[in-house]
Amino acid sequence: MTDRKTELQTLRADLQARLKRLHAHQRREDGAINRDFEEQAVETQNDEVVDGLEAESRAELIQVERALERIDAGEGDDCERCGQPIDPRRLQILPYTTLCVKCADSV
């Protein structure tokens, strides 16, 4: 079984790298803005995709960091809401979860 904390730290590094790339795109560091109208429309669409990915990655990163904090506090295996232990099989599939299956279902 892989160490959950190591797995989360790897995941966190991946997400941070991805966010950095997305932010570079948002700041147009990867190229000048295209003047051509049609290409600009494509670029705007890409921006929406990038914004969506950025929001998604940021939410995931927050979740990963919360799970890591809880592991450091010695409560990483307990549900954040009801305090019951989280099924280890669930933690293996979703290492960043902080809720047991029952509480996650009732969200």
Ligand SMILES: [Zn+2]
């Ligand atoms: Zn619970």
